[in-house]
Every structure is written in C-alpha cells, then in structure tokens.
Amino acid sequence: MKLFEHEAKNLLRQHGISIPKGELAATSDQALEAIHKLKPPFVIKAQLLIAGRGKAGGIQFALNAEDAKSAAKRLLWSQIKGFQVKKVLVEEKVRVKRELYFAMTLDRTERSYVAIASSKGGVDIELTATKMPASVIRTSIDPTYGFRLLDARKVAGEMGFGGRQQGDLAMILKKLCQIGIDLDAILIEVNPIAETPEGTFVVLDSRLIIDDNALFRHPEFEKLQFEKNREHTEQEIEAMKNDIAYVKLEGEVGIIGNGAGLVMATLDMVKHYGARPANFLDLGGGAPTERIAKAIKIVMSDPSVKVVFINILGGLTRCDDVARAILNSIRDSERTKPIVIRLVGTNEAEGKHILSQAGLQVLDSMEEAAKQASETVNRKSG
Numbered sequence: 001m002k003l004f005e006h007e008a009k010n011l012l013r014q015h016g017i018s019i020p021k022g023e024l025a026a027t028s029d030q031a032l033e034a035i036h037k038l039k040p041p042f043v044i045k046a047q048l049l050i051a052g053r054g055k056a057g058g059i060q061f062a063l064n065a066e067d068a069k070s071a072a073k074r075l076l077w078s079q080i081k082g083f084q085v086k087k088v089l090v091e092e093k094v095r096v097k098r099e100l101y102f103a104m105t106l107d108r109t110e111r112s113y114v115a116i117a118s119s120k121g122g123v124d125i126e127l128t129a130t131k132m133p134a135s136v137i138r139t140s141i142d143p144t145y146g147f148r149l150l151d152a153r154k155v156a157g158e159m160g161f162g163g164r165q166q167g168d169l170a171m172i173l174k175k176l177c178q179i180g181i182d183l184d185a186i187l188i189e190v191n192p193i194a195e196t197p198e199g200t201f202v203v204l205d206s207r208l209i210i211d212d213n214a215l216f217r218h219p220e221f222e223k224l225q226f227e228k229n230r231e232h233t234e235q236e237i238e239a240m241k242n243d244i245a246y247v248k249l250e251g252e253v254g255i256i257g258n259g260a261g262l263v264m265a266t267l268d269m270v271k272h273y274g275a276r277p278a279n280f281l282d283l284g285g286g287a288p289t290e291r292i293a294k295a296i297k298i299v300m301s302d303p304s305v306k307v308v309f310i311n312i313l314g315g316l317t318r319c320d321d322v323a324r325a326i327l328n329s330i331r332d333s334e335r336t337k338p339i340v341i342r343l344v345g346t347n348e349a350e351g352k353h354i355l356s357q358a359g360l361q362v363l364d365s366m367e368e369a370a371k372q373a374s375e376t377v378n379r380k381s382g
Contacts, residue, residue: 001209001210001212001215001221001224001225001230001231002049002207002208002209002230002231003207003208003209003210003221004047004048004049004087005045005047005089005205005206005207006022006024006047006087006089007208008188008206008207008208009022009203009206011179011183011208012175012176012179012190012203012206015175015178015179016175017172017175017176017203018172018200018201018202018203019202019203019204019206020043020091020092020093020094020202020204021038021039021091021092022034022038022089022090022091022092023037023038023089023090024047024087024088024089024090025072025076025087025088025089025090026076026086026087027076028069028072028073028076031044031068031069031072031073031076031088031090032065032069032072034090035065035068035069035072035090036065038090038091038092039092040062040063040064040065040068040092040093041061041062041063041064041092041093042061042062042063042065042067042068042071042090042091042092042093043059043060043061043062043090043091043092043093044059044060044061044062044068044071044072044075044088044089044090044091045058045059045060045088045089045090045091045205046058046059046075046078046080046085046087046088047085047086047087047088047089048080048081048083048085049083049230049231050080050081050083051207052081053080053081054123055123056080056081057080058075058080058085060074060075061093068090072088072090075088076088086229094194094196094202094204095196095197096192096194096195096196096204097194097195097196097197098119098194098195099120099121099122099191099192099193099194099195099204100117100118100119100120100121100159100169100192100193100194100195100201101116101117101118101119101120101121101122101125101128101190101191101192101193102115102116102117102118102121102173102176102189102190102191102193103115103116103117103187103188103189103190103191104116104141104147104176104177104180104181104185104187104188104189105186105187105188105189106186106187107140110140111143112140112141112142112143113140113141113143113147113177113180113181114138114139114140114141115137115138115139115141115147115151115155115173115177116136116137116138116139117136117137117139117155117158117159117173118135118136118137118159119135119159119160120132120135121191121192121193122191122192125191137155137158137159139151139154139155141177146177146178146181147173147174147177147178147181148174149170149171149174151174152169152170152171152173152174152177153166153167153170155170155173156169156170156173164199165195165199165201168200168201169193169201172193172201172203176188176190179208180208183208183210183218183221184210184211184214184217184218185208185209185210185211186209186210186211187207187208187209188206188207188208188209189206189207189208190203190204190205190206190207191205191207192204192205212225225237225240226240226241233248233302234301235248235279235298235299235301235302236248238294238298238301239281239295239298242291242294242295242298243291244281244282244283244291244294244295244298245260245280245281245282245284246279246280246281246282246295246298247279247280247281248278248279248302249267249276249277249278249279249280250276250278250304251270251275251276251277251278251304252275252276252278252304252305252306252307252377253270253275253276253277253278253305253306253307253308253309253373253374253377254278254279254281254299254300254302254305254307254308254309254337255267255270255277255278255279255280255281255299255308255309255311256281256283256295256296256299256308256309256310256311257281257282257283257310257311257312257313258282258283258284258285258287258312258313258314258315258317259282259284259285259313260282262311262313263280263281263282263311264280265366266309266311266366266370267280269366269367269370270309270370270373270374272370273370273371273373273374273375274374274378275373275374275377275378278299278302278304278305279299279302279305281295281298281299283295283317285315285316285317286316286317287317287321288321289321289324289325289328290325292321292322292325292326292329293325293326293328293329293332296308296310296325296326296329297329297332300329300336300337305337306337306338306376306377307337307338307339307340307373307376307377308337308338308339308340309339309340309342309369309370309373310322310326310339310340310341310342310343311342311366311369312341312342312343312344312345313344313345314343314344314345314346314347314348314351315345315346316346317345317346318346318347318351319343319344319345319346319347319348319350319351319352320347320350320351320354321347321351322343322351323343323350323351323352323354323355324354326339326341326355326360327354327355327358338376339360340363340369340372340373340376341355341360341361341362341363341369342362342363342364342365342366342368342369343355343362343363344364
C-alpha cells in the first residue's frame with residue numbers, strides 16, 4: 001500500500017527527521033490559510049500516489065502568497081498522468097546547497113533489504129544511476145542486525161561527508177531504515193535529502209510503500225486501503241472487502257474465471273480476438289454462490305465494461321452454483337450488460353439447464369466465447 005507524501009513525511013517527523021514546514025489543503029481557501037501561516041517562498045505539491053509528478057507539472061514554486069494561491073488553484077482538481085489532484089501540500093521552500101538520494105528496498109535475490117544512496121539526488125536520479133553508476137552506493141542490510149549506525153556512517157562518508165555532518169546524516173539514514181523495517185515496507189525513498197547552506201539536512205520528498213501482505217500487523221494503515229481516492233478503484237476496494245482477487249485494467253471486456261491460470265489465458269484470448277480486458281478477476285476454487293454473485297456485480301458496476309465474459313472450468317466450483325449466481329446478480333443488479341458464458345465441468349448439465357431456462361446461451365469453447373465477447377464489444381464501439 002502506498003502512502004501519500006504528506007503521510008510519509010508525518011512519520012519521518014514523528015521520528016525526529018527534519019522536514020519542511022507545511023500544511024495540507026483540499027481547497028483554495030485552505031491553501032490560502034496555509035500560505036498565511038508559512039514564510040515565502042513556497043512549494044505547492046500535488047498529493048498523488050505516482051512517481052514523476054515533478055516533471056509532469058505536479059510541483060510548482062511561488063515567490064509570494066499571491067503566486068502560491070494561483071499555483072494551488074491550478075493544481076487542485078487538475079489531471080496529472082491521468083490522476084485527479086484532490087489535495088496539495090503547501091510548504092516553505094528550503095534553501096538547498098546539494099541534493100542527496102537515499103532509499104531502502106527489498107533485494108529478493110539476497111532475501112534481504114538493501115540500502116541505496118547517492119550524493120547526486122533529484123529528479124534525474126535514474127539518469128544518474130545509468131550514466132554515473134559509481135556515484136550510487138549499494139549496501140546490503142543484515143536481516144539479523146539491521147542497518148546499524150556504523151553502516152550508516154560508512155554510507156554517509158562515501159557520500160562525501162565527515163565530522164558532525166557525517167554523524168547527523170548517518171542518524172537520519174539509520175532512522176529511515178528502521179522506519180521501513182518496522183512497517184514492513186517494500187520501499188522507503190527520500191529524494192531529495194537537502195543539504196542546506198547551514199550544513200543541516202532536510203527531507204524534501206518521501207515515498208513509502210508497505211507490503212500488502214503485512215498490513216494485518218499495521219491496523220492503522222490497513223484501514224486506509226479501503227479509503228476512496230487512494231490507488232484502488234471502487235471495484236478493487238469492494239473486491240478486497242469480499243476476499244476476491246481483482247485487478248482493474250484498461251479495456252472493455254469484464255472477465256471472471258476460476259483459477260489464475262484460466263483467467264490469464266482468458267485475458268490473452270480476448271486480446272487475440274481484438275478486444276481489451278477490463279479486469280482480472282479470479283473466483284478461486286469452490287467459490288460459494290454469494291461470492292460469485294458479488295464478483296459479477298463488481299464487474300458489472302465498472303462503467304468501462306461493455307460486456308462480461310464468464311469463463312468457468314468447474315472442478316471444486318460447481319457449474320449449477322455459477323448459474324444461480326449469474327441469475328441472482330442479473331436480478332439484483334442496477335446495471336445489466338451483455339454476458340457471454342462458457343461453462344464446463346462439475347454439474348455442467350444442470351448449470352446449462354438453469355441458464356437456458358432463463359434464456360441465456362452457454363458456450364463450450366473458450367475460443368468461441370472469447371470471439372463472441374470481442375465481437376460484442378466491437379459492435380458496441382462501432
């Protein structure tokens with residue numbers, strides 16, 4: 001789960017790491033109130049769960065209060081990389097002598113965390129890593145001992161700092177790693193850490209991604225995943241609440257299957273016949289009627305879906321249960337859309353009979369069903 005920049009920075013501040021003075025705003029009036037509490041110049045930052053927003057115009061600078069208010073107005077409710085800006089972070093601009101980079105992430109090959117640092121941080125850090133690989137410092141973190149202060153001092157020294165500054169920076173790096181480890185993060189990144197002309201260090205931007213599989217250990221963040229306006233769509237949130245494996249895609253054919261391999265093959269087949277999948281939804285094995293009906297409603301509720309393709313290879317999942325769920329979802333759904341059904345396996349004859357009695361056609365071939373679903377979408381688009 002991704003945290004917004006302001007959420008990640010609040011965590012850093014709670015651990016004694018210096019961040020710029022700032023306030024969150026959801027309206028122009030709130031932004032103006034924040035501006036009057038702060039000192040110019042200002043930085044206005046769109047709060048989005050994406051990388052690269054700076055180059056996309058999501059970070060704007062202002063010399064005075066009037067310019068800052070205008071920048072906040074421009075950003076609020078604008079679209080950046082396809083995402084709507086609903087909140088901005090108004091901060092005092094920090095004077096910067098040098099920009100540094102630091103991150104901790106997982107090294108799955110080594111089965112441990114790894115710290116990555118560079119004395120050349122900023123928006124072009126990826127370019128720096130490619131053109132100047134020697135400037136990137138990589139340190140494996142021992143799973144038993146963690147990122148110790150002596151490790152942090154060594155990294156700070158390799159970044160070019162000595163004396164008091166080396167100690168101050170090392171403490172920041174150690175705290176960052178400990179925050180990441182304590183929260184089961186798959187990434188904690190600060191870019192840049194600013195070295196000020198006074199020789200102090202301030203974190204100007206921060207990203208934090210927590211492992212979804214560990215959220216049960218962090219209830220304060222687990223509840224956030226169900227909030228609207230984060231990275232999940234309404235359909236994904238509803239699927240998570242009902243323990244349904246669902247991923248939103250960009251197409252028009254809603255896909256429901258039982259088994260990840262079957263669903264992936266269905267996506268490929270739909271694409272082969274010239275249409276685009278709108279989602280990945282795996283019912284799993286032996287799904288009860290209620291879960292199947294809920295899955296259909298979730299897919300039906302997606303406004304981008306023009307046709308629903310249900311592809312069931314019944315083993316533990318019984319075809320008659322699927323048939324009843326389809327009829328229940330059609331009866332209860334506020335939005336009805338064309339449904340293409342392929343049903344093969346356990347209790348197949350009974351399932352087909354239930355659906356045929358309701359006037360619904362059932363196909364035996366996945367290829368034929370995928371072709372029909374794709375043709376239905378293309379007719380609607382035409």
